[in-house]
Amino acid sequence: MKRKNWKRIVVKVGSALISPNRKGCSSHYLLSIAQFIVKCRAMGTQVVLVSSGSVAAGAHQFPDGERSDITIKKAMAAAGQTEMIATWDRLFDFPSAQILLTHADLRDRERYVSIRDTIFSLLDHNILPIINENDTVTTDKLKVGDNDNLSAMVAAAADADALIICSDVDGLYDKNPHTHDDAILLSSVANIDQSIYAMAGGAAKGGVGTGGMRTKIEAAEKAVSHGIDTYIINGFTELSFNMLLNGKNPGTHFEAHEKPMAENEHWMRHTTRAQGEVIVESEFAPNLSDNAESLTSKEIIDVKGEFSVGDTIIVRKDDGTKLVKARSNYSSCLLNFIANQENEEFASEFEEQTGPIISKKNLANLEKE
CATH class of the missing domain: 2.30.130.10 (PUA domain)
Incomplete structure (x- = not known):
């Protein structure tokens, strides 16, 4: 690993870390992530945070609401977004800024460039960008659908050196570690092919998030083709972040392509629809x-x-x-x-x-x- 050479990273945090019990935001797991971000910034590494969790954070305010009702979910997102941003803001002693996106913003070239400019301007002024999909207004035609892929698109837009995706397991295993005791963790992946996707399995079932390991692999494929080293790590343990700070790999490292795609070609292939x-x-x-x-x-x-x-x-x-x-x-x-x-x-x-x-x-x- 070459953590000391990172000039800019994107950290993706999911709903299960934000609101483990769907009873509002909890700082229990977020504190170690916030400390990691603080230490990275102190070492001269710029950080962009992609944070899911608005629906999970706002769910407790709708005890009688049907969670499968899309209208209620949008309301949950609207209520939970402010709580989530406020929680993050309390964990930092520097300013942060909220950016809410839909896929329509990313696939339109003019708006995409505008997003890039905003991120760069915030970073230049030492303000932490906190990005989430705008679940309140998005529709099936406009949504990315999961923040794993959104984080990869953001990492490409931000010209990041590394993408760190926080998961509930230590990384990618050759089989599901929740059901197989003999599952083996892959420390590195040089080439993402169908055999890697086969290890990832299908979409997540249950829980509070919208993605699974497959969406994380999809995100990694987008990122590495842009020359961005990608890591899937266990976001529930402080050890993962301490290892990253010490230049060690705590999970699965997806190796960046030596010859990344040109920026415009990457946007066309991996961001447009x-x-x-x-x-x-x-x-x-x-x-x-x-x-x-x-x-x-x-x-x-x-x-x-x-x-x-x-x-x-x-x-x-x-x-x-x-x-x-x-x-x-x-x-x-x-x-x-x-x-x-x-x-x-x-x-x-x-x-x-x-x-x-x-x-x-x-x-x-x-x-x-």
């Missing part, structure tokens, strides 16, 4: 990542979904092979219109005047998936 698909013939196999303008309406078989100019789309072959994820310069309606033109000369002239369907500057290669 495709609103539709453009299907091309299987014989169409140019390297779109280098020659995006080679995609014309002649190669298009079908257009799926409804999207507008500027929305993100997937271009794939009709055999299912994904080629690229890109920003569309055409709406689905217009693309369908020109692709269905029998007069190819008309379509070619139209595209020549209007411009390419996708551009290299707004594209991420998916052929290696």
Whole structure:
């Protein structure tokens, strides 16, 4: 480990640490995390905190509410968010700031850049950014869904050196440690593949959080591809944080890629969400990542979904092979219109005047998936 070289880290804390019993916020587990953050800052490391827990923290104020009712959950989030921020604020002797996000904020390039600028400005003024998904206003179309993946997106936006995800176990095991006594902890993972996801199992069941080990692996995959070392550690024990401060690995270290993706390509691939698909013939196999303008309406078989100019789309072959994820310069309606033109000369002239369907500057290669 090279903790001493960290210039900026993101620490992700889940609902189970914030409100273990859903009876409001508890500082029982948060105190050691807060001390870790204080010590990191004292050593010159900037910290961004991604904190779940608003719904769990506010649940006790709705004793008669149905927790499965989305309206009640939004109200719980609204009530619990202030309590959660106040709890964190009491644990620090320096100022903190609240940033509430939806996926719509992150997948819009202009708003994403604005988020980056805000985080950098807060850090430059020694203010701790505390980030959470805005559960009060988010919908299925707008939400990230879990703060593990949100923390990875934030780590990428913040240009962090390390992402530390606090869990209820010591890290990633080769099998579920809650049900297998012979489960072995993986101290490091150099490559995240399907075998790693198989160890993670499915989503979390029960408890107070929305994620499980799988979402943590997803977050790690996003982060390491941006060159961010990622650690899954046990957030319930102070020893984990003391080990990190001493340059030791207390859990599972997911090793950052030596050649990380370019910032814009990473955002396109891991943060944006495709609103539709453009299907091309299987014989169409140019390297779109280098020659995006080679995609014309002649190669298009079908257009799926409804999207507008500027929305993100997937271009794939009709055999299912994904080629690229890109920003569309055409709406689905217009693309369908020109692709269905029998007069190819008309379509070619139209595209020549209007411009390419996708551009290299707004594209991420998916052929290696």
